[in-house]
Amino acid sequence: MQLFVDGDASPVKQDVIDLAEKFGLTVQIVTSVDHYTTREYPAFVSMTYVDKGQDMADFKIVSMLHKGDILVTQDYGLASLILPKARVLHHTGWEYTATNIDQLLASRYHSSQLRKAGHRTKGPRPFSQEQRQAFRELLERMIKEELAKHQKQ
Template structure:
């Protein structure tokens, strides 16, 4: 049975993801660090110590093949894919073996530009429509996989 795992640090669609897990009667797990006090009546909440990638390491440690991880982190998504899991971003884009290498390369190039003093345009401000689109994509994904 699939578990929906949410990388909650900075996740703008946590509530929508839990709503879909409840709708499809699947387990939901929220993983965050101690800087975020999250409570949920449906999802299990796991809080880890603050530290570089501590949430990511916990998620990789608890997930199993077939689980779905909601994350904005390309590195975490890559690890999830390598363990046979599914990964989706906050906009409903499914990470897969066809797009993850390009995304990781783009992240690397952007990091190098910032390191050398350059600027890289960030994402545009999130709108209500973005959350609705995520919900639709997640619902479609769950219908297909369950």
């Protein structure tokens, strides 16, 4: 099992790295070359850079991810592609599921249509410590569940 981060705008990269270290897992951070960094990461963290362009990181993640992996993303479209393969969570501390993904995609489409018609829509609220804590708790629980599944196999 690996942890993947859709890294372009993720505020929880360090949280993922901390939990991966605790459980002895590897982390794949996939991001556009626009977000290139010289920051050094531990050996269990790999940075994968993709060319500029819409959805390039998404395509790379889809090609790299395997059954049983966990993905962190705020992209509803990417989450919908990954759900049949792996578990997906949002950085604010909730899990994408087959039950909620259709509503999330419909809401995104509706907001897009409103913006095209000239209406303003609200953006996300600032990322809070409560959201960070909810994310960490959910990710840790997911890791434990997935590790337990692998031990039974």
